[in-house]
Amino acid sequence: MNRFEGGGNREAKVRYLDADFQILSPGxxxxxxxxxxxxxxxxLKYWSVRRQEPYADATASFEAEKRAGTLPNQRR
Numbered sequence: 001m002n003r004f005e006g007g008g009n010r011e012a013k014v015r016y017l018d019a020d021f022q023i024l025s026p027g028x029x030x031x032x033x034x035x036x037x038x039x040x041x042x043x044l045k046y047w048s049v050r051r052q053e054p055y056a057d058a059t060a061s062f063e064a065e066k067r068a069g070t071l072p073n074q075r076r
Contacts, residue, residue: 011038014054016047032056034064 012027021044029038033053046055048064055061065071 012041014041014044016049016052016054018049021047030054032060034060034067 008028010027012023012030013025014030015022015024023041027041029040030044031037032039032055033048033051035056037056039054039056044054046058046061047053048055048061048068051064051068053064055064066074
C-alpha cells in the first residue's frame with residue numbers, strides 16, 4: 001500500500017488491487033459505494049477490483065455482489 005503524508009480530511013483516490021490497494025491521490029478516507037459512509041483508509045477491508053468500489057463492511061460488499069448479479073446460482 002502506498003501512503004502519502006498529509007491529505008487533510010478529504011477523500012483519497014484509490015486503485016483497488018487483488019490483495020491490496022494503491023493510493024493515487026492522498027486523503028484520509030474513501031466513501032462506501034453502497035452506504036455512502038466514509039471509510040478511513042486504515043479501516044478499509046472490503047472492495048471490488050472489477051468494479052473499483054470500496055465497501056464499509058461485509059454486508060455492504062455482499063449487497064453490492066447481489067446488485068451486480070455475481071453471486072453463485074444468481075440469475076442475471
